[in-house]
Amino acid sequence: MLHEILSALVEVATFQNLLIMIAGIWGGVIVGAIPGMTGTMAVTLALPFTFYMQPVPSILLLVALYKGSTYGGSVSAILIKTPGTASAACTALDGYPLAQQGKAGKALNMALYSSVIGDFVSNISLIFFAAPLALLALKVGPPEYFMLMLFALTTVAGVSGGSLLLGLISGGLGLLLATVGEDMYGSFRFAFTNDMQSGLAIAPVLIGLFALPELIKLIVLRAAHKDEAAKLGDQKVTRAEFMGSLRTILKGSAIGSIMGAIPGIGPSAAAFFSYGEAQRSSKNGKNFGKGELEGIAASESANNGACGATMIPLLALGVPGDVITGVMLGAFMIQGLTPGPLLFQTNIHEVYMLLIGMLVSSVLLFFAGKITMRMFSYVSHIPQTLLTPLVLLLCLFGIYSISSSMFDVAVLLGMGLVGFGMFLLNIPAAPFLIAFILGPMLEENLRRALAISRGDPSVLVSSPITWIFSVLILFVITITVRREIQKSKDRKAVAA
Structure with missing residues (x-):
């Protein structure tokens, strides 16, 4: 085992892999810092380019983008009160008031320290819990896997969005699209054209569902005005301030690690839960929402703490922990790696490389945040007129480059319209994605x-x-x- 770990460490510590992780972290921070650009969008945009890479570097790139974007979302949240990602919404509650007080740099530094610690704790939890969970999973068969995936779908439908009905509709649509093409017994379903006989590819569905709706929103739902970015001002987090928030950081990291390991929860829910718990237990609870560093610490430690933990069910059980790990599940499968208990038997060397790479990326996140802090206020003001066509070209070129198929491009554009329609109708996209990816495995295990x-x-x-x-x-x-x-009773009471 020690020999395997040392061998994996040597392979990870190459100039190429370090460069890939640095690029992923830095790119993720920049994408997360741009309002309207999400971590899901960053990962899905990078997905087509990983097809030409080796398995582990490709996954490390996606993980680095995930981590970087989760922290990067706090940048615009603090500077212009526009969270770059959904999980940074809590950060804006205290980050922007601090920026108005001339302490934007202090808020960004606290967000960085909390993010790095939360990320490191979640990576440690991944190392200790993924393998034992995988060993337990070896004892299960098709009935157990079917019930597990049904549980994952039920959980996602329940936690994604405010309406159970809309969550079920979204999951049902995902399951329906997952049936397109040839089944395990050679029958064709919904194969209206020859291209549809092989089913809908993962990449155009993912990118169309998450990237294109964001572009459409930037064009159609432009904000009437933009707040001016605050100056960095006072930057240094004192030792007393850090130690005063350390308990909250560790608690938020633990909350993020636990909630991230539950399929369907993800960083956003972890951040809100951690923020509420910190406000309840802190002696400075009355200052939350007015510019409290502890509030930033609670939010950022939890949402980054969930990043590594969402990989636990993915690696051990083959069940995505959130939307982004759902994209990564597609990346694993495209690279010929099947997440689940057998991964720890057939590809243990790649698993060690991935775990070591994730620990290294935690360190890289710290340096990327420090080095780029000065440019953050400019990043949040990239013109939409430049951003929108550039991202659209990346989407179209990336999808077409995979298989030179115009059908995939059509699927991409069609899913973009579907995704925007789901946004307008307030239908959550997470159940759709998870159901689309898990659908074939759910059906296969049921039939077996x-x-x-x-x-x-x-x-x-x-x-x-x-x-x-x-x-x-x-x-x-x-x-x-x-x-x-x-909720229905509450609405009726308010209406009355």
Whole structure:
């Protein structure tokens, strides 16, 4: 084992891999700092270019983009009160008031320190918990996998957006598109053209669903005005300020690691939960929302703490922890790597390389944040007239370069319109993505389980693990339905 780790360390510590991670971190920070540009968009835009890279460097690039964009979202949140990413929304509550007080640099530094610590803690949790979880997963078969994936879909539908019905509609649409093409027995479904017989490729669906709607929003829903970016001003975080926030940072890192490991939760929910807990327990709770460094520490440590943790269910079980790891699941599969328990048997060397690379990227995030801090106020003001056509060209060129298929380009544009329509109707995109990727595996394991039992559906609840997932599914559905009923009562009370 030690020999494998040392060998992986040597391979990761090459100039090429370090350059790839630096580029990913820096690119992610810049993309995350631009309002309207999300980490999901950064990862999906980079996905086509990873096809020409080796498996581990390609995954390290996507992970670096993920980490960098999660921190980068705090930049515009602090400087112009426009969170670059959804997970930075909490950061804006205290970051922008600090910027107005002439302490934007101090706020950015606290965000950086909290992000790095949260990211490092989540990477450690990934190292310690992914492999044991994978070993446990070796004992499960098709019935257990089917119930696990059903649980993942149920969880995502329940936590994505404010409406259970809209979450279910989104997941249902994803499952429907996942059935396009040839099934495991050679039958064709929805194959209206020859191109559709092989199904819809992952890359154009992902990029069309997440990147193009953002571009359409930038064009159609332009803001009436833009706030002026604040000056960096006072930059240094004193030792007393850092130590006063250290407990909150560690607590936020733990919250992010735990919530990130639950499929469907992701950094945004972790950030809000951590912020609320910090406000409740802090002696400075009354200052939250008025320019409190501890509020930034709570938000940023949790959303970055969720980054590494979302890889735990992905690597160990093959279930994406959030939207971005759903994109990474596609990247793994494209590279010939199948996340799940067998990954730790057949590709353990690549797993070690990935884990070491993620630890290294935590250090690189610190230096990238420090070096680029001065240019942050300019990054947040890149003209949309330049940004929009450039990103559109990258989307079109990237998709066409994969297989030189105009059908894939058509899928890209079609999914862009679908994604924008979902945005207008307030239908969450996360359940769609997870359902589209997990759909084939859900169907395959269901068919295998029924084949084993000769069509007896009781096989789906024939073991303790299947019963556990059944209980969890019912629990999530119950909680979600109760939440919907309570919301309905609250709305009626307000209307009355």
